[in-house]
Amino acid sequence: MAVFPRRRQAIVIATVVGLALSATACGDDSGSGSGNGSSAECSAFEKYSGNDGKKVTIYASIRDTEADLLEQSWESFTDCTGIEIDYEGSGEFEAQLQVRVDGGNAPDIAFIPQPGLLATFANAGKLKAAPADTKASAEANYPADWLKYSTVNGTFYGAPLGSNVKSFVWYSPKTFQEKGYTVPKTWDELIALSNKIADSGEKPWCAGIESGDATGWPATDWLEDLMLRTQTPEVYDQWVTHQIPFNDPKVATALDKAGEILKSDKFVNAGFGPVKSISTTSFQEAGLPILDDKCYLHRQASFYANQWPQGTKVAEDGDVFAFYFPAVDPSKGEPVLAAGEFTVAFADRPEVQAVQNYLATPEYANSRAKLGNWVSGNRGADINNFSNPIDKLSVQILQDQSKVLRFDGSDLMPSAVGAGTLWRGMVDWINGKDTASVLSSVESSWK
Amino acid sequence: MDFADISPKLTVLVYGLVAFAVVVGGLLLLLDVVPTYFARRRERQLIAVAAGDVPAPPSGRLRKPREFGYAFFFLLPVVVLLLIGLVVPVVRTLVLSLKNGDGSEWVGLSNYGWLFSNGDILNVLWNSLLWVVLVPLVATTVGLLYAVMVDRARFEAVAKSLIFLPMAISFVGASIIWRFVYAYRGEGQDQIGLLNQIVVWLGGTPQQWLLESPLNTLLLIVVMVWIQAGFAMVILSAAIKAIPGDIVEAARLDGVTAWQMFWRITLPSIRPALIVVIVAITVATMKIFDIVRTMTNGNYDTNVIALEMYNQAFRYQETGQGSALAVFLFILVIPIVIFQIRNLRRQREG
Numbered sequence: 001m002a003v004f005p006r007r008r009q010a011i012v013i014a015t016v017v018g019l020a021l022s023a024t025a026c027g028d029d030s031g032s033g034s035g036n037g038s039s040a041e042c043s044a045f046e047k048y049s050g051n052d053g054k055k056v057t058i059y060a061s062i063r064d065t066e067a068d069l070l071e072q073s074w075e076s077f078t079d080c081t082g083i084e085i086d087y088e089g090s091g092e093f094e095a096q097l098q099v100r101v102d103g104g105n106a107p108d109i110a111f112i113p114q115p116g117l118l119a120t121f122a123n124a125g126k127l128k129a130a131p132a133d134t135k136a137s138a139e140a141n142y143p144a145d146w147l148k149y150s151t152v153n154g155t156f157y158g159a160p161l162g163s164n165v166k167s168f169v170w171y172s173p174k175t176f177q178e179k180g181y182t183v184p185k186t187w188d189e190l191i192a193l194s195n196k197i198a199d200s201g202e203k204p205w206c207a208g209i210e211s212g213d214a215t216g217w218p219a220t221d222w223l224e225d226l227m228l229r230t231q232t233p234e235v236y237d238q239w240v241t242h243q244i245p246f247n248d249p250k251v252a253t254a255l256d257k258a259g260e261i262l263k264s265d266k267f268v269n270a271g272f273g274p275v276k277s278i279s280t281t282s283f284q285e286a287g288l289p290i291l292d293d294k295c296y297l298h299r300q301a302s303f304y305a306n307q308w309p310q311g312t313k314v315a316e317d318g319d320v321f322a323f324y325f326p327a328v329d330p331s332k333g334e335p336v337l338a339a340g341e342f343t344v345a346f347a348d349r350p351e352v353q354a355v356q357n358y359l360a361t362p363e364y365a366n367s368r369a370k371l372g373n374w375v376s377g378n379r380g381a382d383i384n385n386f387s388n389p390i391d392k393l394s395v396q397i398l399q400d401q402s403k404v405l406r407f408d409g410s411d412l413m414p415s416a417v418g419a420g421t422l423w424r425g426m427v428d429w430i431n432g433k434d435t436a437s438v439l440s441s442v443e444s445s446w447k
Numbered sequence: 448m449d450f451a452d453i454s455p456k457l458t459v460l461v462y463g464l465v466a467f468a469v470v471v472g473g474l475l476l477l478l479d480v481v482p483t484y485f486a487r488r489r490e491r492q493l494i495a496v497a498a499g500d501v502p503a504p505p506s507g508r509l510r511k512p513r514e515f516g517y518a519f520f521f522l523l524p525v526v527v528l529l530l531i532g533l534v535v536p537v538v539r540t541l542v543l544s545l546k547n548g549d550g551s552e553w554v555g556l557s558n559y560g561w562l563f564s565n566g567d568i569l570n571v572l573w574n575s576l577l578w579v580v581l582v583p584l585v586a587t588t589v590g591l592l593y594a595v596m597v598d599r600a601r602f603e604a605v606a607k608s609l610i611f612l613p614m615a616i617s618f619v620g621a622s623i624i625w626r627f628v629y630a631y632r633g634e635g636q637d638q639i640g641l642l643n644q645i646v647v648w649l650g651g652t653p654q655q656w657l658l659e660s661p662l663n664t665l666l667l668i669v670v671m672v673w674i675q676a677g678f679a680m681v682i683l684s685a686a687i688k689a690i691p692g693d694i695v696e697a698a699r700l701d702g703v704t705a706w707q708m709f710w711r712i713t714l715p716s717i718r719p720a721l722i723v724v725i726v727a728i729t730v731a732t733m734k735i736f737d738i739v740r741t742m743t744n745g746n747y748d749t750n751v752i753a754l755e756m757y758n759q760a761f762r763y764q765e766t767g768q769g770s771a772l773a774v775f776l777f778i779l780v781i782p783i784v785i786f787q788i789r790n791l792r793r794q795r796e797g
Contacts, residue, residue, distance in 0.1 A: 094762065095761040095762055098761065098764060099761070120549075120764060124549065212744060213740060213744045213762075215744050215746055216746070269633075271633075272632070272633050273631065273632065273633030273634065273636075273655075274633070276655055276658055277631065277633060277655065279658065279746070279747075280631060280655060280657065280658065414763075414764075415762060415763050415764050416548075416759075416763035416764065416765050419762055419763065420758065420762065420763045424567075424745075424746060427746045427747070431658060431747065441566075441567075
């Protein structure tokens, strides 16, 4: 018995050392991934060759399952070229990217979802201009309007990656059929439908803008969508670049139009309570009452498809689906509010540019699309690769050349406004503050 | 999670432990070796002097520089760490607070002007004041009363651990728990929040507790008090137990009432502990961030300095304004620290 404690100690030490050794061994192993894919499969990647064994770091806000799919989508690229992609997703992406760049620890590539933030880094001279191949590929596959968002002072910094369409209203096709409601094609029809549902004694709309430290953003989408619908796309561009003041009467018109729904106790907040409950309802659960027939309409982006509980059929003939948030006057064109990430680089080593070039191609878009749960505005992508009905609808809208595409305005504004006072302002607005004073307080914060 | 995922972290852990052992071991070794070396040398000199080989060193003049050397040697690690960890950041923050958002231009004191003129920020300052006044006061009072009441009671240990348990919960965890307590569901629906359920049982209508200012700030303060009262209780209870038995006995013989006992004996005896508790809670409250961020994210007029500082500096990229808030917070803490140091010094003298 006397030796026992010592022996146990020895075992513990041996285990720890063993673990440490095997850990370092694992580390070495993954570091030397070399071109080992079959040659036929790899012929498509030949133009990226010559970077075997090099490492590229990517930093973005995409996490969990989405991140796994992302890593899967470039697997054949890394296998064939031997370039190792070290991907890291963070929930604190926006704040941490700034810290990392300031600290001299910038990632090689970042997927930035806010053109405003992209411009900040570009103006600070931190970003590298996109390589010529990326530019050519992007110009061939995306509308010029969209590429403006990653162009700062005439320099193009990166191609779009994923996208999502925000101008959607979620509804239950099943319930609509049962009750004889039809999908509205104009704003007036939408209001008429809302009134019809309200007259039957139920609230038509559900909404929620609580989102942790980003509380308020879903309401900014309403404002942007209605800016596009009540004003021209040109006015929208002036608004997001502060060429017209934030408290311009045109903005007030748009916000009041949103208020026709969001601030009407007759219309909201189905399944949750009065208007004010919008600000404490999380955006994730805001649309769920649709499943219990407690709510009929919920305006939210295409990515809301991921929020439905497992087993919910998201399709035109299923439990839930979305229709295009109608234009006030469809004859003047149908505006689409969208968002998405841009692939920008903080380094210009050949392997980094190879990755950047690859991610800009329709081939990559197809590779990612096949894995599901993704939307791309890349016009070279094959629509048949998008299996999910809502993704398909989004891609159709994005590829439709007749639609007027605009980026989420709050992501274009300086973060102090677009991710600060505007969010806070929308929360105050929902809580009863009047349109004029909300808009003036946002205006006063925009320097 | 499989092993491949954690192995890099494990490696880091092992490296970290090794580095820690090397640094601490090295320091201990140095602390042991260096003074011994000097002591030996001095000893040898003394022996040499005693043997009459060399003339005695003129002690008065030489000792001073050597003592400086000693002091310097022992202070060096502390000074270096303080420089890197405290002095440099403070100076840098001060400099940044005089610059604009991205640190490219000098703007003088305009960030401080903004601090005291912007309506939203003034609201932030008022909220912080409310926190700093109420939390130490309420938490300490609750902790003290509880400590006095359960002192030498039958189930003292159990009663004390009940109140001390929240201390073990992180601020974010506590905030999530309390957010459920305050949760709201529309009238006629099943309430998921404890508070609203109680209101409904009593025949009232459910309220959106976290929306109404200034009630919401008070409700957030409750969370902080819930966490900190345990800390106050444990320290004060220990202090009460340390009151010398003869004083208590003497007071009893003089026939004090419980009231007199508390004000004349207990309170004066535990004064130093009381001050430590109040100071510690005050400093913790000034830095309060997690509870507000988790529960309301500073919306509905509940914002406080530390959260706004973070938002300005890291989310809005307004480093200048963020730094100004940080400096302001720093200045607020200074008097408390001075008070604490004076207090400690007085104690040592007395």
